[in-house]
Amino acid sequence: MRSLLLEVRRGEVFGFLGPNGAGKSTSVKMLLGLVAPTAGDALLLGHPVGDVETRRKIGFLPEHFRFYDWLTPAELLRLHGRLYGMPAARLRERVPELLDLVGLALHRDKQLRHFSKGMLQRIGLAQALLSDPELIFLDEPTSGLDPGGRRLVREIIKAQRERGATVLLNSHLLSEVERTCDRVAFIQHGEVLETRELEALLDGETSVAVRARKLPVDVARGLALWATAVALDGERLTFRVADADVLPDVLRYLVAQGADVYEFTPERQSLEELFLEIVGSDGGL
Ligand SMILES: Nc1ncnc2c1ncn2[C@@H]1O[C@H](COP(=O)(O)OP(=O)(O)O)[C@@H](O)[C@H]1O
Numbered sequence: 670m671r672s673l674l675l676e677v678r679r680g681e682v683f684g685f686l687g688p689n690g691a692g693k694s695t696s697v698k699m700l701l702g703l704v705a706p707t708a709g710d711a712l713l714l715g716h717p718v719g720d721v722e723t724r725r726k727i728g729f730l731p732e733h734f735r736f737y738d739w740l741t742p743a744e745l746l747r748l749h750g751r752l753y754g755m756p757a758a759r760l761r762e763r764v765p766e767l768l769d770l771v772g773l774a775l776h777r778d779k780q781l782r783h784f785s786k787g788m789l790q791r792i793g794l795a796q797a798l799l800s801d802p803e804l805i806f807l808d809e810p811t812s813g814l815d816p817g818g819r820r821l822v823r824e825i826i827k828a829q830r831e832r833g834a835t836v837l838l839n840s841h842l843l844s845e846v847e848r849t850c851d852r853v854a855f856i857q858h859g860e861v862l863e864t865r866e867l868e869a870l871l872d873g874e875t876s877v878a879v880r881a882r883k884l885p886v887d888v889a890r891g892l893a894l895w896a897t898a899v900a901l902d903g904e905r906l907t908f909r910v911a912d913a914d915v916l917p918d919v920l921r922y923l924v925a926q927g928a929d930v931y932e933f934t935p936e937r938q939s940l941e942e943l944f945l946e947i948v949g950s951d952g953g954l
């Protein structure tokens with residue numbers, strides 16, 4: 670039997686990563702009590718799944734949501750606020766604040782049926798933040814968003830972390846995750862393959878691409894002190910270092926040897942590459 674073991678720490682942004690169909694959304698729905706697991710249990714903020722008081726402290730942006738499309742964004746937020754049991758006075762402040770935050774203030778009185786996918790995603794996000802939740806589930810929050818919207822999601826997530834909230838982020842878009850998460854888990858076929866700190870994960874071997882003129886002919890020998898896989902092709906020099914801390918020394922060496930350096934670009938292994946290494950390039954399908 671496959672089992673999903675997952676522990677998310679308070680106050681962290683946790684990336685739940687995996688290919689399409691891995692079971693990310695289903696896992697979140699089980700945590701929220703929207704899908705009943707055949708076996709197993711989970712605690713949310715220290716309480717069993719389904720505890721009503723705990724639910725008030727949770728925000729959720731579903732992957733595919735359907736809102737009453739005759740409502741305006743302000744009406745939708747007020748409705749959800751009432752469902753959370755928020756007092757009317759608090760909602761009067763909170764609704765305009767959130768519409769502003771997600772960039773929908775100008776559309777506050779337009780019916781949702783006239784909204785684009787990206788605008789709906791923004792109102793979905795606002796709805797997930799409504800009650801200042803302690804724990805926030807965002808299922809593919811950047812889907813359908815333009816670059817500005819994606820940056821907004823990153824900023825929102827950062828602000829939530831600063832406020833002390835815990836964020837669990839489902840994503841198959843790794844470059845988004847790369848910038849926002851503290852830890853990530855890789856899931857495939859309903860099973861967690863790895864959980865790692867993102868810093869440590871991305872801190873491995875670095876490849877460096879250099880463009881320079883007047884490079885010394887024996888540059889490979891000179892760089893051997895720090896680097897491996899040194900290759901020189903005209904003005905292009907590439908090599909790898911085990912630790913990025915040595916890069917200033919390498920650059921000083923090149924300059925001291927009389928090279929005119931135009932570009933010196935470290936390229937870390939991306940989460941994308943790592944992900945493919947862990948789950949396999951077929952995405953496990
Ligand atoms: N633990 C599980 N046991 C059985 N079926 C699962 C499980 N997790 C997911 N599934 C099934 O796999 C499919 C894709 O799951 P989903 O959670 O939508 O994937 P993801 O969000 O990672 O793309 C769904 O049909 C779902 O019912």
Ligand SMILES: [Mg+2]
Nearest residue numbers: 693694695732
């Ligand atoms: Mg999903």
